[in-house]
Amino acid sequence: MSRLVRYCRGLPRFPNPPPVKPQLLALNLSTTSSTAENVTPADRMAGPPPIRVDLTESAGRGVFASRRIGAGELIHTAKPVLCHPSLSSISAACYFCLRKVISEGQSPTFCSRKCEDSAKVFYDVEKKADWSEFDAYCRSQGLKYPQMVKRLACQVISGAASAELLDILQPASVSAEMALMMEEGYGSLRRALSGANIPDGKTTFLSREWYYGVLARIRINAFRIELALSSYEDLLSSAAACVEAEAAVGNAVYMLPSFYNHDCDPNAHIVWIENAEAKLKALRDIEADEELRICYIDASLDHDARQTVLLQGFGFKCNCPRCLSGD
Numbered sequence: 125m126s127r128l129v130r131y132c133r134g135l136p137r138f139p140n141p142p143p144v145k146p147q148l149l150a151l152n153l154s155t156t157s158s159t160a161e162n163v164t165p166a167d168r169m170a171g172p173p174p175i176r177v178d179l180t181e182s183a184g185r186g187v188f189a190s191r192r193i194g195a196g197e198l199i200h201t202a203k204p205v206l207c208h209p210s211l212s213s214i215s216a217a218c219y220f221c222l223r224k225v226i227s228e229g230q231s232p233t234f235c236s237r238k239c240e241d242s243a244k245v246f247y248d249v250e251k252k253a254d255w256s257e258f259d260a261y262c263r264s265q266g267l268k269y270p271q272m273v274k275r276l277a278c279q280v281i282s283g284a285a286s287a288e289l290l291d292i293l294q295p296a297s298v299s300a301e302m303a304l305m306m307e308e309g310y311g312s313l314r315r316a317l318s319g320a321n322i323p324d325g326k327t328t329f330l331s332r333e334w335y336y337g338v339l340a341r342i343r344i345n346a347f348r349i350e351l352a353l354s355s356y357e358d359l360l361s362s363a364a365a366c367v368e369a370e371a372a373v374g375n376a377v378y379m380l381p382s383f384y385n386h387d388c389d390p391n392a393h394i395v396w397i398e399n400a401e402a403k404l405k406a407l408r409d410i411e412a413d414e415e416l417r418i419c420y421i422d423a424s425l426d427h428d429a430r431q432t433v434l435l436q437g438f439g440f441k442c443n444c445p446r447c448l449s450g451d
């Protein structure tokens with residue numbers, strides 16, 4: 125069981141409201157007792173991250189600083205529990221870690237032997253099926269998240285992941301229109317796997333409810349991965365490619381970063397340098413017990429545009445101080 129799942133076991137799953145006092149649900153990811161005054165650079169590099177997951181007053185669970193965190197400090201890193209390159213980046217990003225690669229063909233490619241070996245279990249399952257109908261459905265509807273469900277399904281069949289992997293995350297509410305679209309994807313995924321000669325019993329988890337539940341959680345919690353440019357050559361090739369290509373290399377879901385709430389004037393941000401491993405960094409000094417929030421959208425949008433994007437894209441009315449002030 126992962127460390128986060130262990131720490132979060134006492135937390136409620138949405139949409140059920142917590143019946144007990146928030147303090148009783150306090151989680152402390154840090155086992156050290158360091159304070160802002162006695163934290164050395166070595167402390168910062170070692171040990172658990174200086175955060176805890178706890179209930180907020182009005183945005184469900186959130187991430188709080190367990191000590192003072194300095195501006196620019198790397199709060200923690202996180203590896204994805206699930207990721208997938210965008211269909212337009214299949215031959216331009218590692219099929220496992222999303223690092224940029226240069227490849228001629230249209231088939232999945234890996235940046236290293238290590239990534240190829242790590243992907244082997246689920247990729248062996250994936251290769252048994254014909255995904256042409258499923259891919260055509262995603263392409264025609266412009267959908268990226270069903271590809272992540274497909275990967276999770278292959279991971280579960282291979283034994284590399286649990287079918288309940290994402291259950292702890294908050295799901296989006298599903299409209300009738302979304303359900304209709306999901307139904308098509310679910311049918312297509314089932315057809316692909318039923319022709320793949322997978323032993324009986326390995327796909328019993330693959331119910332309609334499972335498919336809908338996973339997609340609803342990915343919708344709220346997936347991050348769009350845009351890698352930071354690392355060299356002058358990258359800058360030049362990016363400038364040349366940006367007209368036709370999508371900037372994102374893919375999408376990923378993490379555990380701990382999924383508990384960060386949104387703020388239109390955030391005190392933390394998430395960055396990707398080389399691959400899908402995320403880095404959470406402080407944008408300014410953060411006091412102990414202050415909530416850490418990142419920005420899910422383009423903060424330069426005006427008030428009404430931000431509210432619309434957050435409501436339509438993430439299903440919530442933003443209650444951050446900036447929005448409440450009308451800015």
Ligand SMILES: C[S@@+](CC[C@H](N)C(=O)[O-])C[C@H]1O[C@@H](n2cnc3c(N)ncnc32)[C@H](O)[C@@H]1O
Nearest residue numbers: 183184185294382383384385386440442443444
């Ligand atoms: C990625 S989750 C963050 C963790 C979540 N609070 C939980 O308990 O799992 C995003 C959800 O948190 C809530 N949320 C995040 N930021 C918010 C904000 N600024 N105002 C209101 N709700 C917010 C919304 O319900 C949103 O759909």
